Amino acid sequence: MVEVNLWSGLRRFTGDLAAVTVEAGTTGEMLDALVAAFPGLGPAIAAGVSVAVDGEIVNGRHIPITRGAEIYLLQRLKGG
Amino acid sequence: MAKDEIKTPFKLVGTRVPRPDGLDKVTGRARYGADFSAPGMLFGAVVRSPHAHARIRKIDASKALALAGVKAVVTRADFPTGLEGEKWNLQDNAMAGDVAFYDGHAVAAVAATSALLAKDAAKLIEVDYEILPHVTDVDEAMKPDAPVIRAGAADYSVPEGMPPNVVRYLDFGHGDLEAGFAAADLVRERTYKTEATHQGYIEPHACVGQLGADGKGEMWVTTQGQWYVRWMCAAVLGLDAAQLRVTPSEIGGGFGGKTTVFMEPLSLALSRKAGGKPVKIVMDRSEVLRATGPTASASMDVKLGMTKDGTITAARAEFRMQGGAYTGLSPVGEALQCAFAPYKLPAVSHIGYEVLANRPKAAAYRAPGSPMGAFAAESLIDEMCRELGLDPIEVRLKNAVTEGDKSSYGPTFKSIGLKEVLAATQAHPNYAVPLGPNQGRGVATGFWFNYNGDTSVSMAIAEDGTAQVAVGTPDIGGSRASLGLMVAETLGIPYEHVRVNVVETGALGVNEPSHGSRATFASGKAAVLATQEAIGEMCRRAAAEWGIDPEAVEWVDGAAQPSGPNAGKFPPMPIAEIAGNMSATGGPICGHWQGLPEGVGASFGTHVVDVEVDPETGKTTVLRYLVVQDAGRAIHPSYVEGQYQGGAAQGIGWALNEEYVYGTDGRLQNPIFLDYRIPVASDLPMIDTVIVEVPNPGHPFGVRGVGETGIAPPLPAIANAIAAATGARLRHLPMTPPKVLAAIRAGADG
Amino acid sequence: MSKIHVSATVNGDPVEFLADPRETLLDCLRDHLDLTGSKEGCGTGDCGACSVLLDGRLVCSCLVLGVEAEGKRVETIEGMAEPGGELHPLQRKFIEHAALQCGFCTPGILVASKALLARNPDPTEEEVRYWLAGNLCRCTGYDKIVRAVMDAAADLRGAA
Amino acid sequence: MRYHCAKSFSEAAEIAAGAPGITRFLAGGTDVLVQLRSGLVTPDDLIDLKQIPGVHDISRTPEGGWRIGVAVSGAELGEHAGVKADWPGVVEGMGLVGSTQVQGRATLAGNLCNGSPAADSVPGLVAAEARVTVIGPNGAREVPVEEIPTGPGKTSLGPGELIAAITLPARGAAGGDAYQRFIPRTEMDIAVVGCAVNLTLTGETIAAARVALGAVAPTVILVPEAAAAIVGTALDDAALEALAAAARAAASPISDKRGTAEFRTHVAGVLARRVAQAAYARAKGDTK
Structure with missing residues (x-):
């Protein structure tokens, strides 16, 4: 199980939960599990989110997530 | 890679070698976008809307x-629908459909046998417009009764009841x-405003596109x-990606x-319609300023709480940014994430x-969003430091994040060097220079995440033991030199024995651009x-020759040598010998890496500026x-310094003079370098630099990426310096002489 | 619109080309003579990327018509190094000081700097900055450019 | 566009008078080419004046002034020790037009005929009481320089008329002139305000003065009230304040992308003071 920290604007889709716990071994599984638990998150995740795992903003659905990892969803970042 | 695995003693990394493309670039040989020609080439010109918002009734x-010599005209009707x-x-910005959304929006394009003829032909294309109400200012566009630019463009994030031009809402x-x-x-x-600025690259956009009926x-x-x-x-033309081969120029x-992309798809569309002849399109400067991607303009509220000793107790930011007529390009999220980072x-x-x-349509501009956020947040911190009589660097040190701290935007920081x-900064002599009358000193800090991105790099050993490297990140500021240094260092061969080639799309897997300060980090790591x-392959070849276990071979100073129990049994086998025999020992020796290089390291910077303000005219001179x-x-310290200096100069321009000026008719009033005022040589002093090195454990040499952070601090640093010099606090960029003078005359607190 | 025949000397070589009267000298150098080292950054004389010497005088070639070059001497970046390839001290110093990043403004700045040192072998920093005020560089912040020019000047004085 | 290379002024005037469409004369070309490139003005006939004998010359007039040919570039003017010694304000005004590169081409006459109220060389010419030689289908005439521009982009030159030369009067003893402009950067900008002052002294006292302002009205203007404020004074603080007030009063600028009317009016006063001090110092013999 990993705890996923959501940005405030997403709470209206999660019954005001700021953090959601899901079962996931990768970033992709984590995003899918979020949408399964809270379908209202679907459009947000489809629109593109950035994921920070243990303080590092990662790209892609393949990034492994270990138990107890710090996970944040961030609004999508663009390069410069 | 753990921190203690970062190599420290280097032979080449950290030296100031000549860049490999230097000779071509000082002799005029280097070929840039407009320097390419192809046999049978046609020339394209683009017809652009003179209106800020207009329905296109008819194009004739x-x-x-x-006209004799005109070979093709394209309009939106020549592009696929349903995107x-x-x-x-991208498609609509490249070529307007039913509506032109801004002054300069492309509405048609023509190809002809000469550039002059194409321009003449463009003037003969008649467009019938129905002018619509327009809005260019972000605060005006936020009003409930503002002209609606695109109904239904808002995404999931926008709650019911927001004004019609709000298309994304953020809350964290x-x-x-x-x-x-x-x-x-x-x-x-306080409330702050920044105006749109342009990246201002001196080379206009240029391409030659060729597309056949196949x-x-x-x-x-x-x-x-x-x-x-x-x-x-x-995507814009509905082509198969792999059928299009794109070669980057210098x-x-x-x-x-x-x-x-802007006019690139137009050149391909024209080429296809002109029987596959190549079509060259070179923008002029006014097209660059009117119709490529500047950055957003911003209106920002910031609220801060501070204790008497300078501890920040709470912060709130509400930012509004327009990024043009299209969604997704306003860097408001990044601005918020960087503001208090x-x-x-x-x-x-x-x-x-x-x-x-x-x-x-806004495009990325160096640390997108960070300069605006820094301007608002760092200006207010400075104002409060002055009010409380506190030293601005002490206050920043007191509140500064370090490894393990929770960031303002959520995640916990890894190794950082703030x-x-x-x-x-505090120890630098500039911070102690005494100031004269009408002079003031400003300090500000900035942040950028840095970025990795899709990366694919191949390298190969040549027959004589020299090395070639194929990278997908164009060299904008000396990255061939830094990549060459890292590869030569790793191989243990002279820097001059490595050639780094920026290659076309057919030669590697997908690479993201040289953006996000990623070229030296990501292509470097790859x-x-x-x-x-x-090297592993060369060790195996040597092991086979010696008849020992490959695991018992190590690579030292450009040669394979036996290690462990076999140490000293055979003389080292240098790279030239292994390479010379490669055909007989198993064929070519190559290396490849592809992926998303993990381990990006964020970069912080602090700037100190001294200015003098003419109290009679409001003109600011950077001293x-x-x-x-x-x-x-710093792999190549000169080019790291260059990034710092260039970022600072761009930030100085943004702070003092650069802005998009729109008339009440919605037309851009300053689409030439005469009036879009970027800093000239006589505007600037020498820009002193200090390279702090807190190695990034995520990169084999500790690289963080240095390109972007440096543009954020100048905006607030100069505002803070002007406040120190005059007592007037400017909260709306650019801080032009009329604005500074008005603020001075309005009293201590404008 | 008929073209006009133009004879000129470019980097010491006699050249001939046919120019539309609307074409600038920059267009003619780039499109008719394949000398693409001079760049167009603005077309309005504000950026200096097209700097050349016309009868020894520093000008923006985008502000000169091609037909005006008739009988004149034009010097461009392509003629700056010795015919055998030995670089001018300015060119060497620009590489040494990392005075270029993207390199697009570099040809114009080198040509302009050469014109400066021809008339002022020992310029101050301020003189260099004002002389080059019409050569925009967006990458470097000018610091390393000014240092390279001053170092090249010192080099040339030493060599003289 | 037809390109003509005139061999004499009368030939140039003849071509121009006979041309049915848009005609432009090419002296330095720094405005004409920009307009051509941007598509703003594409002349039907472009008449190059640079091959006309004498157009590159700067010569002494019998009265002790200077006659400056129409094709003399800013760089050539700046290198002319004689003009520089007599009329440093005129030379520094021209010297502020554009970059080093533009200086290699731009001319006084071109700057004047472009009709910009912000033209940097014009206030100095007006303050110096320069005159221009106009040649046209009906022969030549001499005109005070301030009568040439009539509004933004407009001149009083008739069809087929062109400028052949600009004449500066003799400097005379104990005189000095100066020009300064205000721009947001240090170089490469169009003047937000420009001011030229030309004065002569009797002892410490200003005997005569002319003050001209640029970019605060539809044309460069001569401001007799500003001159009156300093004539008879030794440029004391009261005179300087009266000068500044007169300059501000004479200014009727517009607000545009380069500056607000309020700012321009204020800076007109500031510059008038600063420029008068510079001219006064020169008249007293301070070099530079």
Whole structure:
């Protein structure tokens, strides 16, 4: 199980939960599990989110997530 | 890679070698976007809307097509329909459909046998417009009764009841804001505005595109990312990506503005319609300013709480930014995430609005969003430091984040060098120079995440033991030199024995552009990993020759040598010998790495500027400038300094003079360098630099990426210096003489 | 619109080309003579990337018509190094000081700097900055450019 | 566009008078080419004046002034020790037009005929009481320089008329002139306000003065009230304040992308003071 920290604007889709716990071994599984638990998150995740795992903003659905990892969803970042 | 695995003693990394493309670039041989020609080439010109917002009733190209030598005209009717999201954005921005959304929006394009003829023909294309109401200012565009630019463009994030031009809403933060402000001794809330600025690269966009009826195409183009050009052109035109081969030219500056397409798909569309003849399109400067991607303009509220000793107790930011008539390009999220990133905050709230306006589609510009956020947040921190009589660097040190601290935007920081940067700033002699009358000193800090991105690098050992490296990130500011240094260091061969080639899309897997300060980090890490693969192969070849276990061979100083129990049994086998025999020992020796290089390291910087303000005219002169920034590791210190200096100069321009000026008719009033005033040589002093090195454990040499952070601090640093010199606080960029004078005359607090 | 025949000397070599009267000298150098080292950054004389010497005088070639070159001497970046390839001290110093990043403004700045040192072998920093005020560089912040020019000047004085 | 290379002024005037469409004369070309490139003005006939004998010359007039040919570039003017010694204000005004590169081409006459109220060389010429030689289908005439521009982009030159030369009067003893402009950067900008002052002294006292302002009205203007404020004074603080007030009063600028009317009016006063001090110092013999 990993705890996923959501940005405030997403709470209206999660019954005001700021953090959601899901079962996931990768970033992709984590995003899918979020949408399964809270379908209202679907459009947000489809629109593109950035994921920070243990303080590092990662790209892609393949990034492994270990138990107890710090996970944040961030609004999508663009390069410069 | 753990921290202790970072190599420290280097032979080449950290030296100031000549860049490999230097000779071509000082002799005029280097070929940039407009320097390419092909046999049978036609020339394209683009017809652009003179209106900020207009329905296109009819386009009549008959007079143009009647001119001898005119070969093709394209309009939106020549492009596929049914695109969605960013693909539609790119297509509609490249060529307007029913509506022109901004002054300069392309509405038609023509190809002819000469550039002059194409221009003449463009003038003969008649467009019938129905002028619509327009809005260009972000605050005006936010009003409920503003002209609606694109109904239904808002995404999931926008709650019911917001004004019609709000297309994205952001809301994030943590902690108890009310308690935070209650714990403060001083709470201040201010509003700030920044105007749109352009990246201002000196090389206009240019390309030669060729597309046959068989769907196969070629493009030669100035770009930060050839694969981005490929997917974007393929999307806009409905082509198969792999059938389009995109070759990047040398690039005359990009700063984020050459990470997308504008007229590139038009050249391909014209070529296809002209029987597959190549079509060259070169923008002029006014097209660059009117119709490529500037950055957003912003309107920002910031509220901060601070105790008497300088501890920040709470922060709130509400930012509104327009990024043109299309969604997704206003960097409001990044601005919010960067604004308070340098500080430990028990409570913080960020609110953002992305707003549509009748302006060109914004593009990335060096640390997108960070300069605006820094301007608002760092100006207010400075104002409060002055009010409380506190030293601005001490206050920043007191609140500075370090490894393990929770960031303002959520995640916990890994290794970062902000405290080291602040300490180096405080110790620098510039911070102690006495100031004269009408002079003031300003300090500010900035942040950029840095970025990795899709990366694919191949390298190969040549027959004589020299090495070639194929990378996909165009060299904008000396990255061939830094990549060459890292590969040579890894191989243990002279720097001159490595050639780094920036290659076309057919030669590697997908690479993201040279953006996000990623070229030296990501292509560098990939190049080192690819080189290690080739080294592994060379060790295996040596082991086979010696008849020992490959595991018992190590690579030292450009040669394979037996290690462990076999140490000293055989003389080292140098790379030239292994390479010379490669054909007999198993064939070519190559290395490759592809993926998303993990381990990005964020970079903080602090700037100190001294200015003098003419109290009679409000004109600001920059007397002294210092950039201190954490590079992680400077592979080529001269080009790291160059990034610091260039970022500072762009930020100085943004702070003092650069802005998009729109008339009441919605037309851009300053589309030439005469009036879009970037800094000239006589405007600036020498820009002093200090490279702080807190190595990034995520990179084999400790690189963080240095390109972007440096543009953020100048905006607030100069505002803070002007406040120190005059007592007047400027909260609306640019700080032009009329604005500064008005603020001075209005009293101490404008 | 008929073209006009133009004879000129470019980098010491006699050249001939046919120019539309609307074409600038920059267009003619780039498109008719394949000398693409001079760049167009603005077309309005504000950026200096097209700097050349016309009868020894520093000008923006985008502000000169091609037909005006008739009988004149034009010097461009392509003629700056010795015919055998030995670089001018300015060119060497620009590489040494990392005075270029993207390199697009570099040809114009080198040509302009050469014109400066021809008339002022020992310029101050301020003189260099004002002389080059019409050569925009967006990458470097000018610091390393000014240092390279001053170092090249010192080099040339030493060599003289 | 037809390109003509005139061999004499009368030939140039003849071509121009006979040309049915848009005609432009090419002296330095720094405005004409920009307009051509941007598509703003594409002349039907472009008449190059640079091959006409004498157009590159700067010569002494019998009265002790200077006659400056129409094709003399800013750089050539700046290198002319004689003009520089007599009329440093005129030379520094021209010297502020554009970059070093533009200086290699731009001319006084071109700057004047472009009709910009912000033209940097014009206030100095007006303050110096320069005159221009106009040649046209009906022969030549001499005109005070301030009568040439009539509004933004407009001149009083008739069809077929062109400027052949600009004449500066003799400097005379104890005189000095100066020009300064205000721009947001240090170089490469169009003047937000420009001011030229030309004065002569009797002892410490200003005997005569002319003050001209640029970019505060539809044309460069001569401001007799500003001159009156300093004539008879030794440029004391009261005179300087009266000068500044007169300059502000004479200013009727517009607000545009380069500056607000309020700012321009204020800076007109500031510059008038600063420029008068510079001219006064020169008249007293301070070099530079």
